[in-house]
Amino acid sequence: MRSPAPSRPPLVGIIANPISARDIRRVIANASSLQLADRVSIVLRLLSALASCGIDRVAMMPDREGLKVMLERHLSRRQGPDAGLAAVDWLDMPVTARVDDTFRAAQLMREAGAAAIIVLGGDGTHRAVVRECGAVPVAGLSTGTNNAFPEMREPTIAGIAAGLYAAGRIPADDALQRNKRLDITIRDAKGNVRSDIALVDAVISHEHYIGARALWKIDTLAAVYVSYADPQAIGLSAIAGLLEPVGRHEPGGLAVELAAPGEGEFELCAPIAPGLMRAVPIAGWQRLRDGIPQRVRQRAGIVALDGEREMAFAASDEVTVTLREGAFNSIDVAACMRYAARTGLMRQMAHVKP
Secondary structure, three states, rough: OOOOOOOOOEEEEEEOOOOOOOOHHHHOOOOOOOOOOHHHHHHHHHHHHHHHOOOOOOOOOOOOOOHHHHHHHHHOOOOHHHHHEEEEOOOOOOOOOOHHHHHHHHHHHHHHOOOOOEEOOHHHHHHHHHHHOOOEEEEEEEOOOOOOOOHHHOOOHHHHHHHHOOOOOOHHHHHEEEEEEEEEEEOOOOEEEEEEEEOOEEEEOOOOOOOOEEEEHHHEEEEEOOOOOOOOOOOOOHHHHHOOOEEEOOOOEEEEEEEEOOOOOOOEEEEEEEEEEEEEEEEEEEEEEEEEEEOOOOOEEEEOOEEEEEEEOOOEEEEEEEEEEEEEEEEEEEHHHHHHHOOOOOOOOOOOOO
């Protein structure tokens, strides 16, 4: 893997979902809610860290929830803690307050030659970025409801890692991590194909309408497919993680078949949202192998990608889920910081008084 080309000033993109962590799971569970001011604080910490690494400009996705307005107040001060922040260029794009904004922002950042994209959101926001960012690596910060992919991390440290990599001071082989994903394909009777991706889980539901996007009712679920299964995860991927753990960077994934209530081999108590424990009837499970399509048994229903209903399919449709290893790059923050310490990247020469 190559490091970013140094021929022009490095650009880092920031996609901050201003409404992540506001879905229905916040109502039916006991999850906390991240306020807009908290998101602005996260971005300010990122801008400070990026500037310290020599990143002079950042491209950001605009919004109409107030994040841009609040952030610009800080950027206009240029004094105190806001004196040394990287400049922000707002992307020229329409704002719809839908996931389309994230798709478009990731596309524009990729086309502008961004060396990295820092993402604030949950699994769904990160999925949307990865779908459109191509080879640009992502650095994830958890600000959503169910967060299996983005890690809970201090934004300053994530900003330093992304900045050092984007500035070409850490080689790609030391900075980047390859990640798995799931490819979902729906082929109808006429041969027409629809496809999408999931970073963590693709869940099959008996329901026939998209409705509220967040998925949380266990009695509507038929199967759960995961790229990795962490027993410490929150969300529907926790079902797989508590059955047979599969590491984030370990080969393979897991397919879990659910049973009707009161049936199945046993019931599994799983945390499907923060503070929300549910008994999940398990029919069976098996490993997923890289590149081998797994046909969905359910006839007609909904496919939820990383916790959100996205695709409906009919009884005549063929639905497959395929694990892809090494599918996209992310910035390994811990590895970057170890490299920085080992090579002295953050050391500065002392100013000796005459």
